Amino acid sequence: MSQARNRLKTSRRWVVKIGSALLTNDGEGLDLAAIGRWVDQLAQLRREGVEIVLVSSGSIAEGIVRLGWKNRPHEVYKLQAAAAVGQMGLVQAYEANFKRHNTLTAQILLTHEDHSNRKRYLNAQATLKTLLSVGVVPVVNENDTVVTKEIRFGDNDTLGALVANLVEADALILLTDQRGLYTADPRSNPDATLISEAMAGDSTLDAMAGTGGRLGQGGMATKVRAARLAARSGAVTVIASGREDDVLLKLRQADHLGTVLVPEQSPMAARKQWIAGHLQARGTLTLDAGAVTALVDRGKSLLPAGVRAVTGSFSRGEMVVISDEHGRVIGRGLVNYGVEDAQKIIGHPSSYIETVLGFVGEQELVHRDNLVLA
Numbered sequence: 356m357s358q359a360r361n362r363l364k365t366s367r368r369w370v371v372k373i374g375s376a377l378l379t380n381d382g383e384g385l386d387l388a389a390i391g392r393w394v395d396q397l398a399q400l401r402r403e404g405v406e407i408v409l410v411s412s413g414s415i416a417e418g419i420v421r422l423g424w425k426n427r428p429h430e431v432y433k434l435q436a437a438a439a440v441g442q443m444g445l446v447q448a449y450e451a452n453f454k455r456h457n458t459l460t461a462q463i464l465l466t467h468e469d470h471s472n473r474k475r476y477l478n479a480q481a482t483l484k485t486l487l488s489v490g491v492v493p494v495v496n497e498n499d500t501v502v503t504k505e506i507r508f509g510d511n512d513t514l515g516a517l518v519a520n521l522v523e524a525d526a527l528i529l530l531t532d533q534r535g536l537y538t539a540d541p542r543s544n545p546d547a548t549l550i551s552e553a554m555a556g557d558s559t560l561d562a563m564a565g566t567g568g569r570l571g572q573g574g575m576a577t578k579v580r581a582a583r584l585a586a587r588s589g590a591v592t593v594i595a596s597g598r599e600d601d602v603l604l605k606l607r608q609a610d611h612l613g614t615v616l617v618p619e620q621s622p623m624a625a626r627k628q629w630i631a632g633h634l635q636a637r638g639t640l641t642l643d644a645g646a647v648t649a650l651v652d653r654g655k656s657l658l659p660a661g662v663r664a665v666t667g668s669f670s671r672g673e674m675v676v677i678s679d680e681h682g683r684v685i686g687r688g689l690v691n692y693g694v695e696d697a698q699k700i701i702g703h704p705s706s707y708i709e710t711v712l713g714f715v716g717e718q719e720l721v722h723r724d725n726l727v728l729a
């Protein structure tokens with residue numbers, strides 16, 4: 356059995372993306388019975404200790420049905436309106452089904468830009484991680500009201516990968532209407548064969564992966580790209596059929612289903628490279644000896660109390676260098692407070708943050724998840 360499939364048995368955090376092709380039975384409204392079955396599986400996974408973030412498409416198809424439109428409109432603004440209407444049905448379906456398992460859900464609407472803007476990145480990350488820590492299942496979709504490109508390309512695969520990066524998921528599961536990635540589009544090539552496993556970075560996959568069933572859908576091309584993006588933070592990607600009975604539970608048991616796309620690097624190495632290569636450092640935090648030991652020897656987050664000095668010009672979410680009192684670089688990380696706020700809270704216990712700033716953000720100046728030691 357492959358190592359990557361085996362990892363699914365013990366992994367702790369999955370992002371599961373359910374695609375339009377599957378959710379809406381080729382352009383009809385939502386397939387509510389199928390949603391019920393996926394939710395049952397997700398609830399079972401949660402009982403086994405897997406944290407779940409769900410990325411669900413389907414808002415446009417549901418909106419079109421609710422509005423009584425006969426055909427999918429071509430105008431982007433009409434698609435946006437349909438998405439806004441249909442999203443209500445989507446979240447209702449998930450909420451009602453998770454309620455059967457006494458599980459709360461939360462609606463998260465994101466855009467790709469929320470990932471590249473550092474402040475928004477940290478905000479989204481903090482919200483998602485807090486929801487997971489209190490046992491809620493976030494249900495994510497594109498914020499179609501404020502974007503147009505993503506609607507035109509019908510691509511929630513990329514969103515799934517960005518979310519996998521955000522929450523540092525172990526696995527990104529892309530459920531679709533095919534059994535996985537074939538050597539060619541099986542709709543038009545009956546002889547195509549299923550690829551069981553490949554490296555996410557394998558460039559020969561691009562020639563195999565076509566676009567989707569209906570005009571303007573991402574198809575397998577966006578799934579292969581999503582796998583590469585997810586691999587940057589070390590997540591393994593699986594493309595599998597949501598129509599297969601108990602598909603998620605079978606994947607958890609490392610059954611040989613679907614296509615596994617394996618990251619080239621371990622999660623830690625990938626994450627390190629991702630943070631380090633992501634940004635230019637905008638400032639420096641100088642730590643006292645106790646804080647250095649906490650970070651280096653005990654793998655802790657950096658609290659304001661252990662910081663002696665702050666220099667530079669940075670905003671929340673930007674990269675800073677972390678050094679000891681002799682100027683030796685300890686690491687780099689994404690900072691939770693801008694320079695002015697950081698100046699005010701350093702040297703103080705985290706309980707002091709609210710008194711000084713008038714609000715409480717994170718307890719940490721740099722969370723260990725966003726910290727790469729040198």
Ligand SMILES: Nc1ncnc2c1ncn2[C@@H]1O[C@H](COP(=O)(O)OP(=O)(O)O)[C@@H](O)[C@H]1O
Nearest residue numbers: 374375376531537539540563565567568573574
């Ligand atoms: N090599 C391939 N293997 C499997 N499916 C492919 C391939 N190339 C293109 N496709 C098409 O991709 C479609 C799935 O993508 P899409 O319609 O975007 O689904 P989703 O809404 O689930 O993201 C399949 O129905 C299939 O026709």
Ligand SMILES: N[C@@H](CCC(=O)OP(=O)(O)O)C(=O)O
Nearest residue numbers: 374375412413414415509511
């Ligand atoms: N956000 C929109 C479109 C997203 C979409 O269709 O993505 P995909 O499932 O990758 O084909 C929706 O929920 O309908």
